Amino acid sequence: MELKGRESFKATREQIWEILMDTPTLARITPGISRLEKIGDNAYDAIADVKIGPVKASFKGKLTLTDITENDSFVLNVTQNSKIGNVAAKVGLNLVNEGLNQTALAFEGKANFSGTLAGKGARILSGVASSLTKQFFASLAEEIEARDFPEAKPEITQNNSNVNLHSMSHEIKMFLNGKEQHVTVESRDLLVDVLRDKLRLTGTHVGCDTSSCGACTILINGKAVKSCTMLAVQADGTTVQTVEGLATAEGFHPIQEGFKEEHGLQCGFCTPGMMMTAVDLLQRNTNPSEHEIREALEGNFCRCTGYHNIVRAVQHAAAKM
Amino acid sequence: MSSYIGQSVKRLEDKRFLTGKGHYTDDIILPQQTYAYIIRSPYAHARIVKIDISAAESAKGVVAIFKGKEIADEGIAGVPCGWQVDFKNGETMKEPPHPLLVVDKVRHLGDGVVVVIAESKAEARDAAELVEIEYDVLEAVIDPKKAAQAGAPLVHEDCPNNMCFDWELGNPKADVDAAMGKAHHVTSLEFVNQRVIPNAMEPRAAIGDYQVATDKYTLYTSSQNPHLIRLLMCAFVLGIPEHKVRVVSPDVGGGFGSKIFHYAEEALMIWCSRKLERPVKWTSDRSEAFLTDAHGRDHVTEAKMGFDADGKIMALRVNTYANLGAYLSTFAPAVPTYLHGTLMQGLYTTPLINIDVTATFTHTTAVDAYRGAGRPEATYLLERMFDLAALEMNVDPAELRFKNFIPAFDGVEQEGYQTQVALQYDSGDYEPVLKRALEMVGYDKFRAEQAAQSNGKLLGIGFSTYIEACGIAPSAVVGALGARAGLYESAQVRVQPTGKVSVFTGSHSHGQGHETTFAQVVADKMGIPLEDVDIVHGDSDSVAFGMGTYGSRSLAVGGSAIVKSIEKVLEKGAKIAAHLLEANPDDLDYAEGKWTVKGTDKSVGFGDVSLTAYVPHNYPEGLEPGLDFSSFYDPANFTYPFGAHIAIVEIDKETGKVDLKRFIAVDDVGNVINPMIVDGQIHGGLAQGIGQALFEGAIYDDTGQLINGSYMDYCMPRADDLPSFEIDRTVTPCPHNPLGVKGAGEAGCIGSTPAVVNAVVDALWKGGFKVKDVAMPMTSQRVWTAMQSETV
């Protein structure tokens, strides 16, 4: 089973790290844990009581942390045994800087089940996993609030006239179309230029210089954003999806299919931005009316289609999603 | 048997656009590429006093900086005009030079002054900030009518009264005026068909790439017209050998006319690349596009239409001032004349027509063809006058049209219709389109609803029944009318040895879906699967020649050239098949991809014949190997699509806001190959035509500043400004081309604008406001103001 999630918290990476490394606190906020004991460097004994469907089971086993980079990431290895079966999991956790006092905890990994557990069906197991994750995230948020960390202040750098701010370069990291992407950018580089010229993802277009046309729309942390309106450095640590990341190995995303079936594109220039905006809409509203579709797309110009078939395309996708 | 023609085949080109793999000019980065930034004039009219580039030259990343003088010193005068319209008295049209960069004087906001070339886009911009230009600002003239008045500032010293040409067409003025004098009712209207800005979503871009080792030039350009650009640039601008020049128009993000023309930046990039021996790329900003893409429309017109007591038109008299901007763009002179004056007949039997056009230079961006080009202006005039006359004479506007329609003619049994203004219509049947539109709108019911309306809103209905001349055109005719080029199209059909077919067309697709429509035609005519056909366009190295895409001509002219080549392929194929079948070619039938001996089951397939053509072991004596034919198709006439558009609007009495409630369009574009694509073309055209009526319009102040030169200020229709459209069609085939098609690219834009204005005037009039006209774009402010001044 794939495990994946992400949640943002009002804290710095250092503060969250502090909580995650504090064994008693971790035992307290992790749902179901009845015992957590440090048995060595980065290794713990754990007992957890978990309800799976109608069955309540007690799991016993070991947790180890590997690949630790302080304040940033570690890999959690879990082996747990119970009378209804065994779990082996490996999950990478990542603290992503989303800005001052804003950090996301992202995890991604795999769990394997054996014994009766394996027969429970993926739907039940992933239901359990997601409800445990939710509880954990909620307790972590409470814990952060309770600790009342001091707010980090922006770093003030001396204005040194010898420093050319334009050419100051930064290495940033994004999760771009499902992969980790590092790239060196200048302070003043717009995200759209970095995507197009540095990373050569030219599906994202530039149609204006006033943030008015939407041709450059991409998804950042799942939300539609005009990438001409954002500096590349602001994308550090975010999850970015461009039109190139819409289709999967199985084929077109429903929105791509909708545009094709309903002739929602002519010259194709507005199309990537239009589709990304539509995906954002359909995530929020699975069954939008024509009026809602037109309102949602009003930040994106199309000069070819008169929007008529674009509306049909979004309706087509809504029906498929 | 046709299995693709007439079907809404899903577009073959879509996949690359949907996955972000389209290939537009700005997506290209060549090895060693440099970046150009063009410094443009911030004034409409000024003398250049001094240009200081010293600080910029030493800025980081700068490769070179060029001024207009360096170009002029090489004897390069600038970009030419492709159409000549002489003065009424026979004097030659005034054709002032249009330099790549100006030397001593700027003539419109955005005129190019200096080009800065650097290693990166940002460095070019940084360095441009360091260039100092001193201007001596002069008085400007913006209005085309004022420009012709004595004492107006001159755009070009050698063009007195800023006149480019004057021109007249139709019956003698005296005859028209005499008839007008006898008319029972005369409707008069003075109006401005305002300047609009095309705004294709992909801004123009160009890369010049000169390779010294091969002495070859490549120009990548966002153009509708790569071959013509090559011809003009080589022969008339730079004087470089055409066979050493390749022009590529890869995927192009919309054109609507604005990318037909040969622009200064194209030749400039090639010139710079030759100097630097490195590729040089320029990509327009949107703000730059507002100032440098050719604009559309901008006519100031007075018209009179006389009717007899029965409501039959007796005469039409038109006087137009056409604004050409500061320089002549490639087709500019043709727009107000042969694409406008020649359409004054409309769908009506008007016996006497005279149109007089004065074309002037002003200190504004050049004006040229924009979707419809001249025909929207003609339609606007006729259709506004029709609804106004109906209102003044208190008759129904639909009835007034029925009374004046030209009777049906198919161009085969009945001759084409000879107009009073030079053209001969090919085929037409006008009543059915209006009848169908009235049916769709539910006309009687609507009028009852309108009379009962009482929610503080005013309901109105507006009509437009238009004709257009497209599929341009017979070379001899356009030549006689002043075109400096032929207007045929070329196509090569290359059958590969395996029986797969590559088609090279001179038409260029930038949204029209040629890769699908043309493939449908080829697959059907050759009886092979759609997947076996590939359409190649937009590259002068692979396509022999092309006149490009505009004037709704691709299918009518380009498609016909393809059909001609297919006929040649099948004729030769029949000879090979006959040899293989040991029969006479005349005894063979060709259907579903095979030749069959009539009345037998002996047959040979297209694939076998193709292979035999390239492996000619068992082969007809004296026949050349290969199966590959080119054709040039020069049409016999223009084509004449027509239609009826109806708009229904609701006006908020408190604010004057116009809400377009419904839009009905019934168009006749001849035979239809792909209904889905034709519908899409109509939709897009409607949005642009409605855009002009309600939202769009360039606003210049008296000093020549374009005060709405960005998307923050220039209002283009957005998704929530428009309703879904209700469309249908009738089919009157074109009698003179093999596909019977007429063209669909411009119809929506030509018919829709006056329908919306008519609807607004109808709403106001029926609501008790004696308003006969509202200037476009009909903003809330304008409508509200009209209501304040003209209450019953």
Ligand code: FES
């Ligand atoms: S490029 Fe126009 S909104 Fe970003």
Ligand code: FES
């Ligand atoms: S498809 Fe061309 S701009 Fe939308």
